Amino acid sequence: MRILLVEDDLSLAQALQGALGRHGLVVDIVHTLANAGSALKLSVHDLLVLDRGLPDGDGVGFIATARHLSPALPIILLTARGEVAERVDGLNGGADDYMVKPVAVDELLARIRAIARRPSTVALPCATLAALTFDFSAREAIVDGQPLLLPRRQMLILEALVYRQGRTVQRESLHEAVYGLEDEIQSNALDAHVSKLRRALKDADAGVEIMMIRGVGYLLKEAQ
Template sequence: MRILLVEDNLSLAEGLSALLRQSGYAVDVVHDGASAEALAAAESFELVILDLNLPQMDGLEVLRAMRARRNPAAVMILTARGTPEERVRGLDLGADDYLIKPFDIGEFEARIRSLLRRQAGLRTATVSFGALSFDQNSRSFAVEGRPLDLPARERGLLELLITRAGKVVPRDSIVQSLTSLEDDLSANAIEQYVSRLRKRLAPAGLTVRTARGIGYFLDRAEP
């Protein structure tokens, strides 16, 4: 899952981006409103974490511009501006959540998980496909209740596949969701991750199938 963090406090931005990356998210960070507006227009994100007191362009103006372009990304406002009027204005402009600084890190992470579940159209924290289950709260997989340990990129790919089970996930969507602007993910690398996932999922009677020229989807293996 790809997140855009917009925060002009450099130490806070560094700490939050490190926390998010440790949780397996692909994170891009900018420190002013103009850069945020430009990047949100050019790239695809599942979630934008948006401060309001930003240089060059206020966070609410960034939000207004995003929604004017019908940008579908979830937006969490993260700010010290917490009056009822400010919260109402942000939510009316299209924010999905509003968290006041200072905040509890556990609550911050829980709100992110909730927003990303909503973005994926999921009502519950646990998603299952055959013998495979995925707990979005812990971002962990299990096969028939037994933990399935995966490297970060394979876990991210399988998360995309299971939360979109029954649908083909295009290669472009995989690249956008798993990488920030600082990363590079080639078609060959994706195929390697898919190959490794097939081996890991075989004992569960599942596989990752290729939709030639389009992408990949999670399926039950042939008996």
Template sequence: MRLLLVEDNERLSSLVAAGLGKAGFSIDRASCAADGSAALRGMRYDVVVLDLGLPDADGLSLLTDLRQGGDATPVIVLTARDGVGDRVKGLNLGADDYLLKPFAMEELVARIRVLLRRPGGNLGLTLTQGNVTFDTMAREVHVAGQLLLPGRRELDALEVLMRRAGRVVSKAALEDALYAFGDEVESNTIEVLIHRLRKRMQVAGADVSIQTLRGVGYFLAEKTS
């Protein structure tokens, strides 16, 4: 899951990005409304976390432009403005949730996951393919009831493939889902990642496997006898 964080306070932005990263999200950061708008034009995000007190514009103007442009990406507003009128205004302009500063990282993560579980959202509680189950809340994978311990990127890649089981996911789509702007991604990074994950699942006895469609991408399919 890829998130956009629009926050001008560098220290807070770094802390929030680190916390969301630990929760399994890939984070792009923008420090002003203009950069946030540019990021939204160039990338599809699962959730936007939006501060209101930006240096070049009120965050609500970015929210307004987003909704007027027909973009329904879920938006969580972060703000120190605690007036009821401020919250109502934001919600009326299209915000999906409001979180007052200061806040606990656990609450922000929980609110993001709630948005992603809404009808039309991208996050189900539990994904199942064959004897592989993925608890998206606990971020745990079991194969035939036994806990699998992949690395974070492997876990993220498996989630993308399970959500699109039977459909081909391109290398570029995996890179977009797993890595934020500025992350160093070598030309063979995805291949190496998929190789490790495939081998780990084979050793665990998974009855689904990651198939490669050369030159196109990867897909998750049941093993054939």
């Protein structure tokens, strides 16, 4: 599961990132609503953990924007304000859950698991190009009815390329889709993953190809 954490308290954000990471969760951290909007445009996240009091606004007011960018995205609201009226305001504003700081990691994990068990009310579509089908809900690639097994980073690259098929995906966007926002990345790491993904698609006879657009990024299209 990939989580976007919007929290302007750097020490708290890093503590939650480390604690959740030890349970196998990938946590991207941003500190403002503006950066949260950019992150949701660039990457697919499974959950938004949203602080209420942020430098550029109230998190409750951002919920509508988040839903527009990612309709199926569950949202847990964090706040230092625990009054009943505040909780009601947050839930009525569209949050799926509400937690009062200080946050107990075990409780946050339990709430994340509970949200993950809920069926989504918005079905994410599948996309098909040639013999390749990508199921965005399951994050699964299928070629001629057979699952295409890929390492995690290659699957994330493919997801980003299929989502924008026929359009060039900038390198920066792919970096955001594949790596945590604070990961240290070697200069040629992305190209190496793309090269391996290209070979895997060819070996599977997917009928698609990944073109490099020099100086810009990559484009997924039907093979000629």
